[in-house]
Amino acid sequence: MQFLLDAATWLWANVIGYVLLAVGLFYTVKLGFPQLRHFRRAIGTMKESLQGSEGGVSGFGTLMAALGGQLGTGSLVGVSSALVAGGPGAVFWMWVTALLGMTVSLSETVLGQVFRKREKDGGYTGGPSYYIERGIGSRPLGVLIAILYVLGIGIAISSLQTNSIANAFTGVVNVNPLIPGIVVTILAYLVIVGGMKRLADASSIIVPFMVITYFAVVMYIIITNITSLPAIFGSIFEGAFTGKAAVGGVFGWTVANAFRNGVARGLFSNDAGNGCAAIMHASADVRHPVDQGLLGMIGTFITTIIICTLTAMAILMTGSLESGKDGILLLQAAFSSVLGAFGNWIVFIAMFLFGFTTLLADMHYGEANLTYIFKEKAKGPIWIYRIVLAVVLVISSVVGLNVIWATVDLLLGFIVFINIFAMLYLSKYVKYVYDNYFYQVKNSKDKPRWNYDVDIMKVDLSDVSKVKDKE
Secondary structure (H helix, E strand, O other): OHHHHHHHHHHHHHHHHHHHHHHHHHHHHHOOOHHHHOHHHHHHHHHHOOOOHHHOOOHHHHHHHHHHHHOOHHHHHHHHHHHHHHOOHHHHHHHHHHHHHHHHHHHHHHHHHHOOEEOOOOOEEOOHHHHHHHHHOOHHHHHHHHHHHHHHHHHHHHHHHHHHHHHHHHOOOOOOOHHHHHHHHHHHHHHHOOHHHHHHHHHHHHHHHHHHHHHHHHHHHHHHOHHHHHHHHHHHHHHHHOOOOOOOOOOOOOHHHHHHHHHHHHHHHHOOOOOHHHHHHOOOOOOOHHHHHHHHHHHHHHHHHHHHHHHHHHHHHOOHHHHOOOHHHHHHHHHHHHHOHHHHHHHHHHHHHHHHHHHHHHHHHHHHHHHHHHHHHOHHHHHHHHHHHHHHHHHHOOOOOHHHHHHHHHHHHHHHHHHHHHHHHOHHHHHHHHHHHHHHHHOOOOOOOOOOOOOHHHOOOOOOOOOOOOO
16 A cells, blocks of 8 residues: 555656646747736636627636636645645745646647537537547547546545545534535535536636635735745745755755655646646637637636645745644644634635535546547446445545545546647647637737637648638
8 A cells, every 4th residue: 555655656756747847848838938928818818708608608617617626635735735745945846837837728728629529418528538539549548548537536536525625624523524525425416417517607606706715814814924925935935946944944855855746736736737627628618729728727827826825825924834734734723823713614614615616526527538438328327427426425534545645646647648648749739729819819800719610630730820710
């Protein structure tokens, strides 16, 4: 069992982190630094995407659903663990990971949109399995990554969310964790059985509320400790490049500790590179794939640059990093040091909302990949999956999940390598769609359009002026 834990830790610290950063740099250069040049346009696109065409799933709703899948334990527990293991310097490497990961998310989303499939009910499904089969021409490889999604995300990571919520609740109320586990499972099924539209609608309400509330509470903590802000930023940069102990603490973190933990936890928080964004964003009803790609880019920014930074600031500015605690208990210590016992409840509520929306997204990922595997015959397997998952979710609320964590990391490792291979192989299509979008913008077309009926595999990639939708 310990071998699994060690293998997963080594894989993410020494291989996957470097690979994903390299791919992020590759796409950043290939697309001309879109996270810097087009950030303002991405914000404008988010404001314009509140309504889907003809009652479809809106780009904003899909962004909120995708954010729900990203704002889980990684943004709270993951950041706490990164600080304990890597020190304040880990925050800097989270920022670097997010900036490069923004282009990875943009590119995944574009591929998900371009290679998606329209279902009989008028909705869309897509993701790595679809662009691997259509773009690379390998259904077996598409089925393999779909199976890994069902096991690694649809079941294992889903169970982690229930466990985290149950443990956070028992931290403030003396109750059997089975009770919150059952309640969370029932609530999740009431949403997920309603399909992607209900998931997007629910996320459009929950996610903005929890992000704004969390932001407000942490800003209060920051203002309360504002005099320590310069020292905190100094410790972040010092820890990233010198490895010295920071904030006057007794710990001695190395640059390698800061880098490994910052990169690993940053990637875990925003999902860049594992293809989840492509699955969720493929269902959005938008004018052009790049419109949704810009929203995917914003999702990574919100998750890591904003939420993870807020979590780190709450811990560092209250001096709670030296408390000897880890995970959710460390974050509760930070909040309670300023807000008293009320702080523990705030952390629980944040963990519940963040974990619940992540659970919904993870369940959707499982069902979407079963649909890919079984096609028209997927209804039966999906219901079997729902029944099995319901049992797993309840049981997971009362068991330790260290081995499952390791299993998740290993499964995600395989997913990332397959998805990264596909992203590099299909990068010419991302570049074409991206150039087509900004060709239209340059030629005074404020709202570029894409003809989704055209097969991208048959397009002349040397002419970016084509593949516009009819006016």
